[in-house]
């Protein structure tokens with residue numbers, strides 16, 4: 191386990207709000223996102239806060255990397271983390287959290303589905319002393335099928351998980367530096383950020399908001415990616431599926447015992463021969479399906495153990511883009527970020 195000062199950002203900025211924005215092929219919407227966030231600067235100044243925008247380019251294949259680099263060279267408040275390839279949304283958010291320097295950090299989607307105008311409400315709660323302020327979606331502007339899937343997932347997760355993850359809360363949130371440091375310390379590689387965020391505890395509160403429709407571009411979360419995220423959330427925060435195997439085992443044992451009694455009775459008292467094929471068939475089918483389900487569940491966990499044992503880092507940073515004006519960036523930000531990545535990787539070994 192690491193000490194907190196190892197991950198704690200050496201240049202953690204007092205009076206600085208870091209906004210972490212994971213981006214995968216968001217070139218169509220990024221200029222609008224940047225403009226809308228820039229509009230927030232006077233509001234944030236009223237809160238006595240300066241801000242930095244930490245864009246995490248999660249292996250984009252469109253013009254996103256060039257566009258972000260251009261934004262960074264034009265505005266010193268923009269920092270861009272280019273991941274070496276597409277590591278997925280949760281890894282991109284984790285990378286952003288590791289690199290963010292603010293005393294308070296916001297996580298939001300780059301496609302303007304999470305309106306920046308909600309930030310003051312978050313900051314209000316933060317100033318009241320909450321270390322984790324998460325957004326609760328009041329309504330979703332998505333298809334009925336997707337909405338139903340989300341609804342079911344969050345209720346299922348809550349019913350079987352070891353922690354109580356707030357219903358309908360996504361990754362959109364505001365985190366105090368202390369919460370960010372805690373999250374950065376967690377060695378878990380398959381990171382279900384909203385679950386880990388709940389798991390760390392501290393003072394948490396939800397704020398309701400209207401989730402907008404995507405402003406431009408296409409959603410990169412495919413059905414497959416969403417299902418994987420749901421399975422990650424369910425398996426990494428619940429051992430109920432594993433327990434199910436034992437319960438099924440006990441049930442099948444009971445069933446086969448009763449069947450055994452019935453077969454023995456038929457053998458002793460029913461003189462007609464050629465008995466037993468029905469019960470044998472039932473038995474084979476029953477045992478077969480129980481074994482298949484059980485193996486499937488065990489496999490889920492096994493595959494995760496496998497990934498953890500391999501010990502690969504959650505992400506690899508290829509480079510960090512930031513304009514150096516000299517006076518406000520005293521040290522080399524790249525070295526700092528990579529040093530933190532390195533310490534974390536070593537500590538995980």
Ligand code: UDP
Pocket residue numbers: 211212213214215216248276277278279280282298299300301303404408409410411
């Ligand atoms: N994203 C990412 N890596 C991925 C998939 C998505 O960084 O592999 C980003 C994406 O650019 C966006 C956010 O995560 O800023 C949410 O993705 P998307 O809008 O596709 O998901 P949805 O809003 O449909 O849940």
Ligand code: MG
Pocket residue numbers: 299301303404409
């Ligand atoms: Mg979106």
